[in-house]
Amino acid sequence: MNLNTISPxxxxxVSVLDQRLLPHVEQYEILRTVEDCIEAIADMWVxxxxxxxxxxxxGMAYAAREAQENEHPxxxxxxxxxxxxxxxxxxxxxxxAIDRQLALAAQKEMSFEALWDEAVTMLEEDAAAxxxxxxxxxxxxxxxxxxTKKTVNVLTHCNAGALATVAWGTATAPVYLAHAQGIxxxxxxxxxxxxxxxxxxTAWELAKAGVPHTVISDxxxxxxxxxxxxxxxxxxxxxxxxxxxxxxxxxxxxxxxAAKDNDIPFYIAYPESTLDASIADGLRDIPIEERSTEEVxxxxxxxxxxxxxxxxxxxxxxxxxxxPAFDVTPARLITGYITDSxxxxx
Amino acid sequence: MNLNTISPxxxxxVSVLDQRLLPHVEQYEILRTVEDCIEAIADMWVxxxxxxxxxxxxGMAYAAREAQENEHPxxxxxxxxxxxxxxxxxxxxxxxAIDRQLALAAQKEMSFEALWDEAVTMLEEDAAAxxxxxxxxxxxxxxxxxxTKKTVNVLTHCNAGALATVAWGTATAPVYLAHAQGIxxxxxxxxxxxxxxxxxxTAWELAKAGVPHTVISDxxxxxxxxxxxxxxxxxxxxxxxxxxxxxxxxxxxxxxxAAKDNDIPFYIAYPESTLDASIADGLRDIPIEERSTEEVxxxxxxxxxxxxxxxxxxxxxxxxxxxPAFDVTPARLITGYITDSxxxxx
Numbered sequence: 017m018n019l020n021t022i023s024p025x026x027x028x029x030v031s032v033l034d035q036r037l038l039p040h041v042e043q044y045e046i047l048r049t050v051e052d053c054i055e056a057i058a059d060m061w062v063x064x065x066x067x068x069x070x071x072x073x074x075g076m077a078y079a080a081r082e083a084q085e086n087e088h089p090x091x092x093x094x095x096x097x098x099x100x101x102x103x104x105x106x107x108x109x110x111x112x113a114i115d116r117q118l119a120l121a122a123q124k125e126m127s128f129e130a131l132w133d134e135a136v137t138m139l140e141e142d143a144a145a146x147x148x149x150x151x152x153x154x155x156x157x158x159x160x161x162x163x164t165k166k167t168v169n170v171l172t173h174c175n176a177g178a179l180a181t182v183a184w185g186t187a188t189a190p191v192y193l194a195h196a197q198g199i200x201x202x203x204x205x206x207x208x209x210x211x212x213x214x215x216x217x218t219a220w221e222l223a224k225a226g227v228p229h230t231v232i233s234d235x236x237x238x239x240x241x242x243x244x245x246x247x248x249x250x251x252x253x254x255x256x257x258x259x260x261x262x263x264x265x266x267x268x269x270x271x272x273x274a275a276k277d278n279d280i281p282f283y284i285a286y287p288e289s290t291l292d293a294s295i296a297d298g299l300r301d302i303p304i305e306e307r308s309t310e311e312v313x314x315x316x317x318x319x320x321x322x323x324x325x326x327x328x329x330x331x332x333x334x335x336x337x338x339x340p341a342f343d344v345t346p347a348r349l350i351t352g353y354i355t356d357s358x359x360x361x362x
Numbered sequence: 363m364n365l366n367t368i369s370p371x372x373x374x375x376v377s378v379l380d381q382r383l384l385p386h387v388e389q390y391e392i393l394r395t396v397e398d399c400i401e402a403i404a405d406m407w408v409x410x411x412x413x414x415x416x417x418x419x420x421g422m423a424y425a426a427r428e429a430q431e432n433e434h435p436x437x438x439x440x441x442x443x444x445x446x447x448x449x450x451x452x453x454x455x456x457x458x459a460i461d462r463q464l465a466l467a468a469q470k471e472m473s474f475e476a477l478w479d480e481a482v483t484m485l486e487e488d489a490a491a492x493x494x495x496x497x498x499x500x501x502x503x504x505x506x507x508x509x510t511k512k513t514v515n516v517l518t519h520c521n522a523g524a525l526a527t528v529a530w531g532t533a534t535a536p537v538y539l540a541h542a543q544g545i546x547x548x549x550x551x552x553x554x555x556x557x558x559x560x561x562x563x564t565a566w567e568l569a570k571a572g573v574p575h576t577v578i579s580d581x582x583x584x585x586x587x588x589x590x591x592x593x594x595x596x597x598x599x600x601x602x603x604x605x606x607x608x609x610x611x612x613x614x615x616x617x618x619x620a621a622k623d624n625d626i627p628f629y630i631a632y633p634e635s636t637l638d639a640s641i642a643d644g645l646r647d648i649p650i651e652e653r654s655t656e657e658v659x660x661x662x663x664x665x666x667x668x669x670x671x672x673x674x675x676x677x678x679x680x681x682x683x684x685x686p687a688f689d690v691t692p693a694r695l696i697t698g699y700i701t702d703s704x705x706x707x708x
Contacts (some may be wrong), residue, residue: 083543168513175425178464207677209580209581215676222426231677231681234580238619238689270616271616312578318674318675319674331561331565331577340582341588
């Protein structure tokens, strides 16, 4: 399941899907320089930790090439790397990808070809990791289908999909593989306020892949579970603590509670790199980012008359707003973990 | 706490607040005829079961006056009553108010004055019922304040406020009374997708009353409870079954689960008329309205550039949507019931 979120071209340019315009406009851009890569990351043409990492890896190859032409190649290369690293402050994969390319550049005399090949390798590694997540999650969907002989209803929150990665995604990976293997599957897509990654991105990529799906308000999932309309919940994770607590997009915890209350399995899908062994107790110690309140007070959508993106205000100007961006789901509510190395059911 | 949602004037006209434009524009309209009242109800200038009932009661007074001038007063009066009853198909209070006025009209020879006075009585009864809800809920907030000596943090969902009634509201009534009595109180306002009654209406009326409040996405409440930032949850109800299960705006159940998981009291506030003794098991038997999917796929907000309301699309046109409008919170998750006759803690 590859949506060409990022693809290297034979002429050593990189094509990326401009995700800012989704789901309304599908537009690809060509990256040719480190500055292009920085812009693509900072302005969120690409988003999702794995995809940001791979984009930065290509950016580092361009940085190496551009530095060769500078009077002080070493120093200029380092400064481009720092600039790239600051394009999204909190993305762990971004720094990881840059460090990996810095180490390689030290060995290979800042060879553009070596860094380009490494970026391609990282791209392939990400796709392969997501493919393994698909394979580890598939038996869960197969088992439900074997038992019910009916369409398997999956609920997901936010976008842990192909759009966040090179291909397949994490939470969506088992769904795509099941769909490809002919298992009838339908996805309930939480719209995921306040940034609407579900309504904008997950819905778009499922439609693109031809997977039946239905967008719902974040409020609706509990009712659908009470009504027996959800067989399994699968979400991604931003960070998983040593005790199994999982930080993910705000609202995930509420769905985990509803799944528990209705005896519905609740799984988290992620690559091993998401595991943060340095955090013993996730609920106590994972820091939660407070994002701009404008994401709550305003919303962006497609003005069908003007055929343009438009932002409208939702709240009274006299009202305050708050926007905690993630919450932590305690391990006691999590049935299991679908990773690139295993299917773990504690 | 009276926002003049509806007020009779000395010249026998009725002023109503046009709630369609809230929170962006505060505009009042004058109703003079039964047709005006039908339009106000059907086009949702007024909304909320109690307020709809009172508006219909004034409509019936106008119907009586207009019927006097018709060739066939009795038949015409009946036909106006039917027309009024069909202005919002599912509102229980609407039919109740019309039936009450029909019975009075039969006794009083369709006297406009008698029906006008009755409408005023019904208006006063609603305000008094909400005031009693305020008094029955106040001790809960007082007790929290006595214990913590800190601002009492209330979380509410949807709008069960003064805007849904003649004055005070139901879920908001104890909050307004506590605020008036100098108890420091702060309200977390769920925006309440898909129709955003929290962001549009509850936030507006709390701002109008000077009650400190913060609008949050519906996803945020669970996290705030985990963090100890919520002392009590109070919501309204659309229907309460004999077993105590309560139907309310979609998403209420998720907040009740989170309250239970964090040992936070969860109360439902409503007038006794909301109790439906004919339904033994709410979860099994309360029918849930499916509303237009456009409420999920599109959203209305204020275009600050154009200074106008505007609707934008949120989802891909290829994606289906679903919109269950209510859910049922099982009695086992409800700490107690704040009604106009008592504070009930089972």
